[in-house]
Amino acid sequence: MSGFTFNEKQWVLVKYAQAIVRPLSGACILFGFTVLAGYFGSIEILYRPFANGPATNPLTAMCIIVIGLGLRKRNDKKQDEWLQKACALFVIIMASSKIIDVIFSTNISSLITPFQEQVMSELEVGKSNSMGLNSAIMFLCLAICLGLYGFQRLISSQFFAFLALALPTISFTGYAYNLEKFHGQMSILTATTGFALAISALSMTAHIGGLRAFLSPYLGGTIARSQTFLGYMVPSLLGFLLVKTLSSREGSLFGLFVVTICWFMILMIILSAIYQEKIDHERRKGEQLLAKAALSDPLTGLSNRRNFLKFAQEEIRRVARNENEFWLLIIDVDHFKKINDSAGHDMGDQVLVILSEDLKKSVRDVDLVSRIGGEEFSIILVDSSKQGTERVAENVRMNIQKIRIEGWTDINGPITASIGCAKNDGSYTMEETIKFADEALYKAKENGRNQVVFADKIE
Numbered sequence: 001m002s003g004f005t006f007n008e009k010q011w012v013l014v015k016y017a018q019a020i021v022r023p024l025s026g027a028c029i030l031f032g033f034t035v036l037a038g039y040f041g042s043i044e045i046l047y048r049p050f051a052n053g054p055a056t057n058p059l060t061a062m063c064i065i066v067i068g069l070g071l072r073k074r075n076d077k078k079q080d081e082w083l084q085k086a087c088a089l090f091v092i093i094m095a096s097s098k099i100i101d102v103i104f105s106t107n108i109s110s111l112i113t114p115f116q117e118q119v120m121s122e123l124e125v126g127k128s129n130s131m132g133l134n135s136a137i138m139f140l141c142l143a144i145c146l147g148l149y150g151f152q153r154l155i156s157s158q159f160f161a162f163l164a165l166a167l168p169t170i171s172f173t174g175y176a177y178n179l180e181k182f183h184g185q186m187s188i189l190t191a192t193t194g195f196a197l198a199i200s201a202l203s204m205t206a207h208i209g210g211l212r213a214f215l216s217p218y219l220g221g222t223i224a225r226s227q228t229f230l231g232y233m234v235p236s237l238l239g240f241l242l243v244k245t246l247s248s249r250e251g252s253l254f255g256l257f258v259v260t261i262c263w264f265m266i267l268m269i270i271l272s273a274i275y276q277e278k279i280d281h282e283r284r285k286g287e288q289l290l291a292k293a294a295l296s297d298p299l300t301g302l303s304n305r306r307n308f309l310k311f312a313q314e315e316i317r318r319v320a321r322n323e324n325e326f327w328l329l330i331i332d333v334d335h336f337k338k339i340n341d342s343a344g345h346d347m348g349d350q351v352l353v354i355l356s357e358d359l360k361k362s363v364r365d366v367d368l369v370s371r372i373g374g375e376e377f378s379i380i381l382v383d384s385s386k387q388g389t390e391r392v393a394e395n396v397r398m399n400i401q402k403i404r405i406e407g408w409t410d411i412n413g414p415i416t417a418s419i420g421c422a423k424n425d426g427s428y429t430m431e432e433t434i435k436f437a438d439e440a441l442y443k444a445k446e447n448g449r450n451q452v453v454f455a456d457k458i459e
């Protein structure tokens with residue numbers, strides 16, 4: 001997730017998610033104590049809301065309370081970490097004892113279950129009252145999640161919170177479809193509390209990992225949220241309809257279910273691909289814009305000095321290979337400072353923009369016009385001759401003179417520029433060619449400006 005940052009506004013979802021941890025875990029603790037109070041005061045409805053329905057076992061209530069306590073953060077980080085580790089250890093012991101009992105047919109959990117006699121008497125008369133394997137696994141996952149959080153292993157902690165969430169979800173599905181095997185001995189209240197605890201545990205790590213990506217305000221997060229919703233709702237709804245109709249119509253409906261789910265998955269993949277493509281397109285467009293911006297001058301849109309040098313190097317290699325030549329023109333606006341000083345910087349900028357458009361119009365598409373300094377421009381004339389260059393340079397000089405800028409040329413007369421020209425036939429470096437053209441330009445300035453001078457070194 002490196003390089004991925006939320007701004008202040010975008011943290012809102014993450015902060016909301018983290019803000020639910022305390023109230024949600026608090027409600028779970030309250031529920032746990034209510035169940036224990038039910039056993040203590042023999043008020044059955046507090047731990048078995050539906051007569052003869054499944055009850056919340058006292059050991060389950062203990063696990064709920066301890067996990068709930070571990071999830072409630074205080075201000076002292078060190079204290080929190082110790083409490084999280086201690087709570088995790090307690091619940092690991094409680095949940096593991098139940099798992100060992102189920103696997104090895106032992107009875108260890110009864111040694112640590114409060115109100116055990118009451119539980120036994122209810123079991124004897126055939127009432128459901130024990131912590132199921134699914135509940136034990138759910139609490140084990142929650143405890144591991146809490147312990148890992150205490151050790152600051154946040155991503156692993158988030159993973160176990162996610163695993164824990166699966167168990168009450170399966171139970172809910174069982175209750176909805178009337179499939180007892182799905183919920184087993186997990187009462188609907190235990191499932192609801194387990195679900196709330198798992199959501200609390202997940203929310204603790206809302207600022208990192210998969211959950212952070214899921215809550216992201218960007219397109220990826222939006223896709224993940226909608227696909228999670230649809231991905232759960234659609235198959236669940238179809239499954240519900242299947243379960244309701246299977247007993248009457250049997251067989252082929254199951255095939256229909258499988259095919260529909262497959263098509264649904266394909267639809268989700270296609271939707272993801274469309275969005276992915278859109279993101280990728282935007283990214284590539286951004287990259288192109290950046291690459292272009294790195295090589296062009298922001299004021300005039302002309303090629304900048306960097307691109308000019310890059311182009312020139314390639315030209316040198318090309319003319320050396322083909323025994324050809326290119327010509328470099330360096331164009332410098334005369335007394336440009338005067339424009340800035342008397343009419344302001346904006347007017348100066350306007351002159352530069354108009355001049356650059358004019359320069360582009362004066363040459364062929366293959367030639368490169370660049371802004372290589374403040375009021376200094378260059379033109380690389382590819383495959384040109386001295387006569388051709390003379391013609392173009394004169395043309396450029398005269399075109400500049402013809403430029404009319406309201407508020408400047410009508411009062412101060414024409415804008416002029418001096419031009420220095422040098423040739424490169426592959427036997428000079430670009431630095432040398434620029435130096436020769438600069439020397440010629442200096443001469444043009446010295447001789448009174450508004451003229452074209454050729455470097456005498458390379459005729």
Ligand SMILES: Nc1nc2c(ncn2[C@@H]2O[C@H](COP(=O)(O)OP(=O)(O)OP(=O)(O)O)[C@@H](O)[C@H]2O)c(=O)[nH]1
Pocket residue numbers: 299332333334335336337338340344345346347348349352373374375445449
């Ligand atoms: N408006 C504007 N002015 C700029 C920009 N870049 C450089 N300048 C100005 O261009 C002026 C160049 O002045 P000088 O180097 O003295 O040259 P000059 O006044 O044209 O005189 P000569 O070249 O000798 O004819 C300076 O005042 C710079 O501040 C720009 O992007 N916009």
